[in-house]
Amino acid sequence: MGAVGLAWIFGLSAKEWLILIAAIALVLTAEAFNTALERAVDLFQPDRHPFARDAKDIAAAGVLIASSGSFVVGVILFGPRFWRLLFG
Secondary structure (H helix, E strand, C coil): CHHHHHHHHHCCCHHHHHHHHHHHHHHHHHHHHHHHHHHHHHHHCCCCCHHHHHHHHHHHHHHHHHHHHHHHHHHHHHHHHHHHHHHC
């Protein structure tokens, strides 16, 4: 919600809003898939197992990759605006 608030305050263009919304949606989708995979793995393999652990770790890595990409989008969209705000 912070990114949406900043977008509104800084007056992002329609194209920038689309990019921001796509980045947010990507992270939420990755998180949903990660949660679904973890629950399915727990259902079918409730005991500790190396393959189950690996599947969960790989799904979590997907969330990390999506989040990192969204962070870069945020830096590109908001970085110059913060720079101008702080240093004129």
